[in-house]
Amino acid sequence: MPIDLTKIKPGASGTVVSLQGGRGFTLRLTNLGIRPGVKITKLNAHFWRGPITVRLGRANLALGFGMASKIMVELDTKNE
C-alpha cells in the first residue's frame, strides 16, 4: 500500500509511485529528480509540519510538508 512521504519514518526508504498534484507541481518535482519509479530515502522531518529532507541517489533535497504529503511512496519490504 503506497503511503505519503510525511507518514513514513525518518530513515525508511521506498519507491515513488505517484505525485498527486497539478502539472506545475509535478514538473518542479520531476526536475529535481522526484518522479515515479525512483528510490527515495526520508532523512528527517522537521518540527511543526516543517520541511522534509530526502535522499535521492546521491543528492539531498528539502521540500515542504504539503509537497511531501502529495508524494506517494511504496515502502521497501525490509522496512516493514
Add this chain to the structure above:
Amino acid sequence: MSEARKRIIQKILLMGNPNVGKSAVFSRLTGARVVISNYPGTTVEFMQGYMKLGEQRPVVIDVPGVYSLEPTSRAEEVAIEMLDQGDVIINVVDATNLERNLYLTLQLLQRQIPVIVALNMWDDTRHKGITIDVKKLEQIFGVPVVTTCGLTGEGIKQLVERLPQAHAPKKAPCSAQKCWDEIGIIIAQVQKLTHRHHTWLERLEDLSIQPLGGLVLAAAVVFLSFSLIRFLGEGLINNFFNPFFENIWLPLLYRFSAVLGGKGLLHYVLIGESINGQIDFGVAFGLLTTGLYVPLAMVLPYIFSFYLVLGLWEDLGYLPRFAVLTDNLMHRIGLHGYAVIPMILGLGCNVPGALATRLLEGRREKFIAATLMAVAIPCMAQIAMIVGLVGARGGQYLGIVFGTLFLLLVFKGILLNKLLKGRSPEILTEIPPYRLPQVRAVCKKLSLRVVGFLKEALPYVLLGILFVNILQALKIIDALAAVFSPVLQNIWGLPKEAISALIVGFLRKDVAIGMLGPLELSTKQLVIGSTILAVYFPCIATFTVLLKELGPKDMLKSAVLMLITAVIVGGLLNLILPF
C-alpha cells in the same frame, strides 16, 4: 568538421542545472571574476565575459541555472529565452549527479543549436566512487563530452579546443516519461557506482539538517560567526587602521592644513572643521578626514571580516541547510526558508540581497522579502558605524538598536503575512554536499567583494560629504531643518540639525550615521537616530535595484510602509526609552 571550423562563434551560452559549477567554468573561460558559492541560485544575473578562441573573442554568457527547458518560474523563463540567441551551448553537467542533469542535456540536444557537454566536478567523482565512461557518453549523444574541474581549471583547455566541434544532433523530441526512460538506459550503460564508506564530511551533512541537533548547531554557527566578525573587525581597527590614521595620516593632515592656512573654503571642504586647531576624524567632515576615515577605518574592517566569514559558510554549503532549519520561522513572516539567503546577503550589502530576492517564486514573497530587508536588515557598513558610535556609549545600547530592528522584522513580517492576500509557498531545494572551502577561492571571492565595496562606497561617501558641505554652505540645510523640525523634535526628540543625516542617508547610510557624531546627542537620541536611519528609506543604490525588481507600484507601497514605520518606531522609542 571543416564546416564546423569555419562557423563563426560569437555568442557562447553556459547552461546547466543550478550549482553545477557554471560560474566556476565561466570564470575559467573568461578570466572574469564572479561570485561562486555552494548553493543553488548564486547566479541570479546574466554574467558576460569574453574568451579567446583562436583569432576570435566570442562573448560567453553565464546563464542562471535551470533544471529543464520547461520553466517553473519567471527567472527560469528568462534564462530559457536566452537559448535562441546563442551560437553554441556549453552544457555544464554535474558528473556526481549525472542522471538528474541529463534531462536538460537531452532537451538541449533536441534544439537547433550546437552543444558541447562539460562533465564538471570530475574530481569529485573519484572520491564518491562514481565511474563514468566518457567515450561511450560521447557516442550516445553524438556531441563532444569533456571532463572538467571548475575549481582547478583541469580540462578547460580541452573544452576550449573542442568547442568548434560542438554540433546539433537534433534528436527527436521525447515525452518526459520517454526522456527519463532513455536516461535510465544511458546511465546503465555509462555509469558505475561503487559502494564506499561515509566520510566525516557526510556525517556532518547528516547532523546539520537534523531537526534538533541541526538547530543547536545553527545557533552555534550564528553565534560563532558574529563573534568572529566582531573580533576580526575590532582587531583590524584597533591594531591596524586606527594606528595608521592617528599616527601616519593625521600628522600629514596637520601639515597640509597649515599649508592651506588653516581656514578658507578649500580647507573646509578637504579638512573640514577643526576645533581649536585639533582635527577629529569623527567630527571634521572634510573629504580627507571623515571622508576617508569612515569608509576605510570604520567600515572596511567589518566588511572584510563579514565577507570572510560569509564566504567560508557559502563555500562549505551551509546556507541551504540554514534555510531548511529556519523554514518554520520564516513561514511566520510570510516567507519560506530559502528567503533567509537574500537576508543574509543583505547583511553585507542590501544591493546583492535585493538582487537575490529573484530566488523567490512570486510577487508576494519578493515584496515581503524586499520590504523587510530594506526596513530591518542594516548593511554591514551601517552596522559597523552603529557599533562604532552607539557601542562607544555601552554595549546595552547596541542591544536596543539591533533588538528593535529584529522585533521590527518579526512584527512587520507577521503583519504583511496577515494583510497580503495569498500564502507563502513551500521550500523546495536541493541541498548540495559539503565541500571544504579552498583558500584560494575564498580569498578571490573576498577580494572581489572588498574591492566592490571600495569602488561602490568611496565615491558615494565622498560625494555625500561634499553634498552636505555644499547644502550647509548654501544654508539649504537650515531651511529643511525648519520644515522638518516638528517630526524631528516633537516625535523623535532629535535636534533639527539631524535632518542633514537623513538627507545624506539617501546616498550612504554609513556617512549618515557618522553625521550623528558631531551633533553631541544624548545616548537616547543617538539610539533613536541610528534606528531611524536604518529604517526610514533604503540608500540610493538599493533603491535603484528594488525599483527594478519590484516595479514602481510595489516600490511605492514599500516606501510608504518604510516611512510610516520610521515615524512610529522612532516615536515609540522616544516614548518608552527610560534613559
